[in-house]
Amino acid sequence: MIPTVGLEVHAQLRTSSKIFCGCSAAFGAEPNTHVCPVCLGLPGALPVLNARAVEFAVRAALAFGCTIHPVSRFARKHYFYPDLPKGYQISQYDEPLATGGVVTVAMEAGPRRVGLVRIHIEEDAGKSLHLDDAGTAVDFNRSGVGLIEIVTKPEIDSAALAGACFSRIRDVLVALGVNDGNMEEGSLRCDANVSIRADAAAPLGVKTEVKNINSFRFVQRAIEFEVARQTAMVETGQSVEPETRLWDPGAARTIPMRNKEEAQDYRYFPEPDLLPLTVSMAWLAGITASMPEMPDAKRERFVRDYELPEYDAGVLTQSLALADYFEATAAASGNPKAASNWIMVEGLGRLNAAGMSIGDMRVTPEALARLIRLVESGRITGPTAKAVFERMFAEGGDAEALVAAGGLARVDDDDAIEALVRETLAQHPVPVAHYRAGKRQAFGFLVGQVMKSSGGRSDPAKTSAALRRILDSE
Numbered sequence: 449m450i451p452t453v454g455l456e457v458h459a460q461l462r463t464s465s466k467i468f469c470g471c472s473a474a475f476g477a478e479p480n481t482h483v484c485p486v487c488l489g490l491p492g493a494l495p496v497l498n499a500r501a502v503e504f505a506v507r508a509a510l511a512f513g514c515t516i517h518p519v520s521r522f523a524r525k526h527y528f529y530p531d532l533p534k535g536y537q538i539s540q541y542d543e544p545l546a547t548g549g550v551v552t553v554a555m556e557a558g559p560r561r562v563g564l565v566r567i568h569i570e571e572d573a574g575k576s577l578h579l580d581d582a583g584t585a586v587d588f589n590r591s592g593v594g595l596i597e598i599v600t601k602p603e604i605d606s607a608a609l610a611g612a613c614f615s616r617i618r619d620v621l622v623a624l625g626v627n628d629g630n631m632e633e634g635s636l637r638c639d640a641n642v643s644i645r646a647d648a649a650a651p652l653g654v655k656t657e658v659k660n661i662n663s664f665r666f667v668q669r670a671i672e673f674e675v676a677r678q679t680a681m682v683e684t685g686q687s688v689e690p691e692t693r694l695w696d697p698g699a700a701r702t703i704p705m706r707n708k709e710e711a712q713d714y715r716y717f718p719e720p721d722l723l724p725l726t727v728s729m730a731w732l733a734g735i736t737a738s739m740p741e742m743p744d745a746k747r748e749r750f751v752r753d754y755e756l757p758e759y760d761a762g763v764l765t766q767s768l769a770l771a772d773y774f775e776a777t778a779a780a781s782g783n784p785k786a787a788s789n790w791i792m793v794e795g796l797g798r799l800n801a802a803g804m805s806i807g808d809m810r811v812t813p814e815a816l817a818r819l820i821r822l823v824e825s826g827r828i829t830g831p832t833a834k835a836v837f838e839r840m841f842a843e844g845g846d847a848e849a850l851v852a853a854g855g856l857a858r859v860d861d862d863d864a865i866e867a868l869v870r871e872t873l874a875q876h877p878v879p880v881a882h883y884r885a886g887k888r889q890a891f892g893f894l895v896g897q898v899m900k901s902s903g904g905r906s907d908p909a910k911t912s913a914a915l916r917r918i919l920d921s922e
Contacts, residue, residue, distance in 0.1 A: 449644040449682065451675045452652055453610045454565075454602035455667075457617050458595050459627040460572060460635040461504045467571050467594030468495030468538065475633045479577075479587040487592030489534030494721050501569065501594035504626035505545055506727065506735050508596055509567045511620050511742050514549035518727055522569075522719035531574035531586050539570035539597075541716045545725065551600065551620075552744045553612045554762020562613050563601040569725075570595050575634070590634070596626075602641065602652060607675070611668035614638050615766070619743050623768045631662040638667055642674040644682065653678070654688040658702055661695050670695040674702050746771055754784035763792055770806045773813055780817030783824065790816060794837050810844040811837065819847035827851070829908065831899070865906055869914045872898045883919055891916070 466473050469486035485493035509516050523541040549564035574591040578584050598617060604610045618636055621627035628635055638661045643653035656678070658670045673695075678688050690708040695701075741749075743765045750761035750771075764774045774791055778784040795816075799805065819840070823833045828851055836850050873880050876897060883890040898911050 449646060449675075449679045450605060450648065451607070451671065452602050452643050452645060452655075453604035453607075453671055454641040454655075455598075455600045455604065455610060455614060455617075456639040456641070457598040457600075457614060458572075458637045458639070459508075459598065459617075459621050461501045461594040461596060462626055462628055463498055463500045463504065463594055465498060466592040467498045467501045467569070468592055471592065473593045475630075475635070477589055479585070479589060482589040483591070487533075488588060495538065495719075497722060497725070498594060502545075502725065502727075503735060504594075504624075505567065505569050505596045506732065507624050507626055507739065508598070508621060509546035509549065510736060510739055511624055512549035512551060512564055512567070512598070514546035514564060514567055516546045516727060516732060517543070518729075519543070520545045520568075520725045520727075522722045522725065523716045524719050525570075526715045527713075529573065529576075530584065531576045531588070531591070533574065533588060533591060537571060537573065538719055538722070540568035543724075544568035545727075551613055551616050552747075553609065553616050554747070554759060555609065555612060556759060559758060559762065560609060560612075562604055562609070565599040565601055567596055567598050570597060602643075602655075605648075607668040607671035610640060610671050611664045614667050615664045616743070619766050623740065623743055634662065637662050640667060640671055640674075642671055642678070643688075644675060644678045654690050655708075656688065656690065656702075657692045657708060658695055659692055659705065666695055666697055669697075669700065670702060673700065677702065743771075750774075754778060754788070756784065756788055760788050760792060763796070764788060767806065773806050773809070776813035777816050777820075780814050781820040783820055786820045786824070787816070790820060790837070794834065794841075798838075798841050810842070811840045815840060815844075815846055822847055822851065826907075829899075829906070865910050865914050866918070868898055868902055868906055869911065869918055873915075873918065880919065891919070894919075 460473075461467070463473055465471060466482075466487055469484050471484050471487055472482045474482070486495055506516060520540060521543040522538055524536040525539045525541070526536040528535055544566045546567040547565065549567070551562045551564065553560045553562060572590050572593040572595050574586050574588040576584050576586055600613065604613060618627075618629050621636070622629040630636065640658045640661060641655045642658060643655040645651065645653045656674060658674060661667045661670055674693070681688055692705045692708050693702040694705045696703050747758075747761045747765045750756050750764060751758055754761075756764070765771045770791075774787060777787040777791065781787050795806075795809065795811070799809065816837075819833055819836060822828045823830060828836070832851070836847050839845065839850055840847065872894065876894060879890040879893050883894070894915055895908075895912055898915060899906055899908070902911075
């Protein structure tokens with residue numbers, strides 16, 4: 449059985465006010481303080497569309513290569529939840545703002561393209577707060593905050609690709625400045641529609657929808673669980689039911705929420721209080737002209753101009769801050785490939801292990817560039833450079849100052865290297881005897897011991913030459 453997944457990404461638009469009223473859209477205020485008759489759905493209150501929200505939605509559609517329609521329409525989507533005060537959500541249905549488009553995802557096996565169905569504009573609901581032994585409270589501060597929903601085609605074939613696709617969508621939206629990417633605060637959420645089938649030629653299976661997943665890791669784990677659950681059901685002769693489920697991160701499983709609604713269940717009809725949304729060619733051209741360089745274009749430029757591998761370029765363009773850090777390091781060092789290697793292996797490796805981001809990096813691009821130049825000039829060895837980087841990562845500081853203070857400069861004096869070699873050979877007579885008996889693999893061990901005794905500072909080429917000369921001549 450193979451999985452088929454489609455994503456629905458809900459991204460709050462980074463406007464200062466809500467989409468149909470003037471209430472603040474800021475997160476974190478006291479409950480029910482950012483409300484008015486419009487976002488509370490009181491009788492007689494009329495919505496007024498936020499132009500900035502439309503601009504942000506258009507920017508997102510342009511970034512993903514969507515077709516932006518000159519006319520789109522809002523519709524009422526009816527369902528009854530305590531956090532939906534009007535009893536319906538203002539959304540778009542059969543005439544969305546944009547259709548088509550693609551998300552390009554960097555995977556280790558090469559780039560993958562995930563097609564988009566649509567991007568449409570809608571308003572967010574309030575938030576239900578389930579209190580211990582005290583019922584449920586509702587905070588309407590979020591009610592009416594502007595959203596876009598980005599819907600992919602059901603052509604994602606693995607949980608890993610789904611997680612990477614969600615991550616790439618976030619990268620683009622954050623680079624545009626239309627979303628803050630803060631999943632903990634709920635400004636970016638993902639629903640995953642999951643089904644299985646026997647092979648790629650078989651019809652799509654019955655899908656379940658896993659709602660409101662708020663991390664890349666949880667998206668991947670929820671899909672993996674759901675695929676395993678559905679596969680087990682099919683293999684034991686059970687039928688997969690179309691339903692909406694929730695991901696429970698504590699139990700690491702999906703749990704039933706309700707039967708899956710179909711479009712007719714929402715009783716869509718055109719929103720009578722809003723005119724059709726018209727996007728003029730002149731306005732669209734102005735937005736297009738002001739678009740920043742997008743991650744996909746940046747990735748292609750990194751491959752072309754810096755001659756980086758496709759995968760490296762994809763990693764380095766995951767965020768605007770990371771791409772800027774790389775370019776500053778490459779410019780200051782004059783060696784883009786070395787800059788890429790240091791950032792990806794030493795920098796990102798340590799940041800990820802510490803749960804940090806590039807914005808937390810104590811090593812400035814200029815400081816990393818000076819470290820790279822120290823290695824290139826031969827003043828320090830590779831192992832020494834890694835030790836210096838570890839100090840810089842933990843404490844900051846300048847590479848040259850750390851090298852000078854620690855006496856870490858490369859040892860390339862012939863007499864000093866010979867003394868190190870002879871001292872090491874005297875300490876390891878057995879490997880010496882093995883080498884001289886014809887077991888040449890002992891040579892690598894002895895090189896490593898000399899380098900270890902020098903603290904990684906001995907010139908590797910001179911060390912190997914001196915070691916071989918002494919071993920072969922005595």
